[in-house]
Amino acid sequence: MLKLASCPDSICALEEFVQTLSDRYNICPDRYPDILISLTEAVNNAIIHGNGENQAKNVLIHYTYKKRDGLTFKVSDEGPGFDYKSIPDPTNVENLDKDGGRGVFLMKQLSDRINFANNGRTVIINFNV
Numbered sequence: 001m002l003k004l005a006s007c008p009d010s011i012c013a014l015e016e017f018v019q020t021l022s023d024r025y026n027i028c029p030d031r032y033p034d035i036l037i038s039l040t041e042a043v044n045n046a047i048i049h050g051n052g053e054n055q056a057k058n059v060l061i062h063y064t065y066k067k068r069d070g071l072t073f074k075v076s077d078e079g080p081g082f083d084y085k086s087i088p089d090p091t092n093v094e095n096l097d098k099d100g101g102r103g104v105f106l107m108k109q110l111s112d113r114i115n116f117a118n119n120g121r122t123v124i125i126n127f128n129v
Contacts, residue, residue: 050077
């Protein structure tokens with residue numbers, strides 16, 4: 001488990017965490033960027049949108065590794081949650097010029113499975129490795 005304060009500097013600890021897991025489980029170099037980018041997006045969303053950049057709140061990252069299932073991460077914040085079923089599609093013409101709104105889309109594209117729990121306060125991301 002990794003516990004991060006809700007500040008942008010926490011991303012450095014996330015990178016170190018992912019590198020450690022990559023070394024431990026001999027992650028294919030082609031999958032490493034997918035994992036790092038997806039988790040960075042999830043943590044940034046948790047810090048900014050979930051916890052409102054309130055440094056008194058934390059982001060928790062739990063992971064499990066099973067040979068047949070790969071690596072599964074649960075990224076949780078302490079915020080109020082959100083309606084993950086109504087996220088606008090960033091590839092729609094009306095959303096192409098908008099700043100932001102691509103994090104969940106990227107996570108979906110780079111991971112093998114993504115789900116939400118706890119009213120959107122937890123994102124569960126799986127990578128077959």
